[in-house]
Amino acid sequence: MMVDLRSMGADALIDLxxxxxxxxQSAGKSSLVEAVSGINVPRDSGTCTRCPMECTMSSHASSxxxxxxxxxxxxxxxxxxxxxxxxxxxGTLTDKGEFEVxxxxxxxxxxxxxxxxxxxxxxxxxxxxxxxxxxxxxxxxVCVSIQDPDATDLSFYDLPGxxxxxxxxxxxxxxxxxxxxxxxxxxxxxxxIPMSDDMENQQSMSLARAADPDGKRTIGNIIKSLNxxxxxxxxxxxxGAGAIxxxxxxxxxxxxxxxEHTLRHGFYCVRLPDDAxxxxxxxxxESQRRAAEYFDTTSPWKDVTDRHRFGIPAFVSxxxxxxxxxxxxxxxxxxxxxxxxxxxxxxxxDELPPPLANDPQxxxxxxxxxxxxxxxxxxxGSHEDKRLAQQNRALYAVFKRxxxxxxxxFRPFNQPEAxxxxxxxxxxxxxxxxxxxxxxxxxxxxxxxxxxxxxWELPNNVPYLAKANLIAEFTKLWxxxxxxxxxxxxxxxDQVIDALISSHFGRFKVLEDYFxxxxxxxxxxxxxxxxxxxxxxLDLETTPHYTQNTHYLQTLRDKWLSHYKTAxxxxxxxxxxxRHVREVTAQAKALRALAEAGxxxxxxSDLARLLPPDSFEDELIVMADVRxxxxxxxxxxxxxxxxxxxxxxxxxxxxxxxxxxxxxxxTDVASGPNFSERMHELVREDDSIAQKRVMLSTRKQRLxxxxxxxxxxxxxx
Numbered sequence: 001m002m003v004d005l006r007s008m009g010a011d012a013l014i015d016l017x018x019x020x021x022x023x024x025q026s027a028g029k030s031s032l033v034e035a036v037s038g039i040n041v042p043r044d045s046g047t048c049t050r051c052p053m054e055c056t057m058s059s060h061a062s063s064x065x066x067x068x069x070x071x072x073x074x075x076x077x078x079x080x081x082x083x084x085x086x087x088x089x090x091g092t093l094t095d096k097g098e099f100e101v102x103x104x105x106x107x108x109x110x111x112x113x114x115x116x117x118x119x120x121x122x123x124x125x126x127x128x129x130x131x132x133x134x135x136x137x138x139x140x141x142v143c144v145s146i147q148d149p150d151a152t153d154l155s156f157y158d159l160p161g162x163x164x165x166x167x168x169x170x171x172x173x174x175x176x177x178x179x180x181x182x183x184x185x186x187x188x189x190x191x192x193i194p195m196s197d198d199m200e201n202q203q204s205m206s207l208a209r210a211a212d213p214d215g216k217r218t219i220g221n222i223i224k225s226l227n228x229x230x231x232x233x234x235x236x237x238x239x240g241a242g243a244i245x246x247x248x249x250x251x252x253x254x255x256x257x258x259x260e261h262t263l264r265h266g267f268y269c270v271r272l273p274d275d276a277x278x279x280x281x282x283x284x285x286e287s288q289r290r291a292a293e294y295f296d297t298t299s300p301w302k303d304v305t306d307r308h309r310f311g312i313p314a315f316v317s318x319x320x321x322x323x324x325x326x327x328x329x330x331x332x333x334x335x336x337x338x339x340x341x342x343x344x345x346x347x348x349x350d351e352l353p354p355p356l357a358n359d360p361q362x363x364x365x366x367x368x369x370x371x372x373x374x375x376x377x378x379x380x381g382s383h384e385d386k387r388l389a390q391q392n393r394a395l396y397a398v399f400k401r402x403x404x405x406x407x408x409x410f411r412p413f414n415q416p417e418a419x420x421x422x423x424x425x426x427x428x429x430x431x432x433x434x435x436x437x438x439x440x441x442x443x444x445x446x447x448x449x450x451x452x453x454x455x456w457e458l459p460n461n462v463p464y465l466a467k468a469n470l471i472a473e474f475t476k477l478w479x480x481x482x483x484x485x486x487x488x489x490x491x492x493x494d495q496v497i498d499a500l501i502s503s504h505f506g507r508f509k510v511l512e513d514y515f516x517x518x519x520x521x522x523x524x525x526x527x528x529x530x531x532x533x534x535x536x537x538l539d540l541e542t543t544p545h546y547t548q549n550t551h552y553l554q555t556l557r558d559k560w561l562s563h564y565k566t567a568x569x570x571x572x573x574x575x576x577x578x579r580h581v582r583e584v585t586a587q588a589k590a591l592r593a594l595a596e597a598g599x600x601x602x603x604x605s606d607l608a609r610l611l612p613p614d615s616f617e618d619e620l621i622v623m624a625d626v627r628x629x630x631x632x633x634x635x636x637x638x639x640x641x642x643x644x645x646x647x648x649x650x651x652x653x654x655x656x657x658x659x660x661x662x663x664x665x666x667t668d669v670a671s672g673p674n675f676s677e678r679m680h681e682l683v684r685e686d687d688s689i690a691q692k693r694v695m696l697s698t699r700k701q702r703l704x705x706x707x708x709x710x711x712x713x714x715x716x717x
Contacts, residue, residue, distance in 0.1 A: 039100075522657055
């Protein structure tokens with residue numbers, strides 16, 4: 001089952017149970033693989049294994065046979081492909097003697113991805129040795145499937161040996177490859193350790209500890225190889241009399257008595273054929289017989305009680321059993337993992353836009369009409385997304401506050417800065433955000449304005465120009481708040497337009513760019529017109545100073561005149577440290593006293609008439625007239641500017657957008673040679689979306705196949 005799943009590319013998606021053989025260069029790893037599999041792997045000076053080999057052995061056969069497959073899951077740059085491909089390499093081998101050359105050929109094909117693999121089918125060993133490969137190492141896998149009646153059912157990966165005498169990039173590449181396999185939780189790690197070296201010097205053991213710090217997944221193979229140890233296994237004096245401590249240390253490790261080197265599954269000690277025995281092509285049974293005889297007759301190995309720790313048969317049997325247990329244990333988790341991946345894959349696939357089903361012309365026109373209709377509903381506020389209306393209302397509220405902050409700051413006193421502002425006729429409100437351009441003006445400041453405006457008026461006539469100049473002082477301050485308001489409205493419009501362009505045309509990059517440019521041109525045209533309209537609206541407030549709302553103007557004028565006169569009559573109550581509430585209390589007392597005297601229906605504004613004549617009467621009247629007119633104009637402008645912006649910008653854009661877009665489209669298409677081709681070009685799907693759809697579709701099918709295989713295995717086991 002694991003072979004089938006790997007051929008489907010499942011190991012790139014889920015953590016499949018596996019056995020991985022690692023070890024340093026010349027650690028005897030190749031000899032171990034040969035002893036386990038019964039085949040001769042390539043051997044040369046230096047590193048001979050340059051890509052992972054997946055070896056699967058099955059005893060369900062009447063005679064020996066082998067097939068080789070190249071599993072290509074990565075490109076030449078080491079990047080994972082969407083779907084691995086499995087390429088059958090050559091025919092079925094029935095002669096063990098042919099395996100080594102075919103293995104060399106397969107590895108050469110893996111290391112030269114730019115050359116057709118069939119090119120290597122006829123290469124000789126000498127040609128392969130002399131050929132230069134494009135890659136030094138590869139993550140792609142040579143898959144070897146062996147049918148052998150004498151084998152133990154087992155599957156494992158043989159990885160390139162860890163190296164140190166190469167450039168830093170190559171050393172890191174091999175190390176990363178080993179780490180990629182060993183870090184997976186469902187991997188049994190077999191690390192080969194030559195007894196000629198200290199355990200502490202073994203890089204493979206360090207990597208195994210890093211990937212499996214508790215030693216739950218690691219099995220140590222203490223290898224006694226004659227080509228490494230100069231025939232120590234056959235001659236009792238090989239280690240010499242001085243190697244007693246070294247032998248005792250290895251025995252402690254094998255028996256599990258070493259506190260420094262403890263693994264959950266322990267260590268095995270195997271004797272592997274030397275070069276002379278390999279040349280004799282001894283049978284598997286003969287090699288195992290010689291190894292068993294060596295361990296049974298040689299000290300200190302013959303004295304170890306647990307004989308199960310010696311020799312290839314026991315080692316292979318235990319590893320096979322552990323792998324089966326791991327598969328049975330992880331099977332439910334594997335199914336869950338696949339189900340989660342499948343659910344996410346389906347979700348991601350469903351979130352992609354479906355392939356274009358409509359005629360391109362219908363698709364284009366439909367999207368244009370939909371865009372224009374939605375924008376109109378945004379402008380009218382009828383769309384469920386209210387951000388355009390709500391954000392604009394907020395900006396208009398800020399504009400109203402800013403205009404309110406331009407109110408004249410008249411204080412009818414000789415030294416106005418010493419008194420509190422008079423911001424409403426009831427004395428209940430003081431502006432918290434006053435425009436910095438507003439000047440505080442006292443009674444002498446107003447007299448100066450009047451004197452500077454005097455021309456050929458008759459005596460006792462205040463020049464109208466004095467009031468006009470004071471009105472201009474606050475109307476000129478309305479330009480900046482109006483411009484800020486329009487800028488804010490324009491920014492909101494840009495955000496809404498960009499979002500709508502993306503949502504309606506974003507599926508097609510060409511269409512989005514095309515209509516995005518046309519729409520933004522129309523937006524800029526309307527922005528310019530709105531800017532002119534706002535300026536015109538502000539110009540209306542400069543001249544003439546006029547209103548037909550005379551009743552409101554007169555009422556306000558009387559209130560402010562009374563307020564200013566009352567304030568002048570009680571200046572101490574308006575000192576900066578005194579609260580306005582004292583004035584209100586005094587006015588209330590005065591009204592009650594008059595009512596008790598029989599003067600009913602008297603208002604606060606009438607109280608000023610009871611005051612004696614003031615030498616600054618003209619100045620107070622100018623203050624009251626200007627302040628009253630400010631409120632009349634204020635009420636106009638805080639509505640007029642928002643209405644002007646809405647109609648000159650949003651409503652104008654919504655009204656002209658559809659016609660302008662369709663006119664531009666028809667003009668552009670009519671000028672081209674082929675209407676149909678242009679429509680197809682506009683709705684050509686972005687390559688990334690099409691590629692993602694294919695990738696997710698392929699991934700979905702892979703996951704379905706993997707899930708089906710897992711379910712089939714579960715039901716049959």
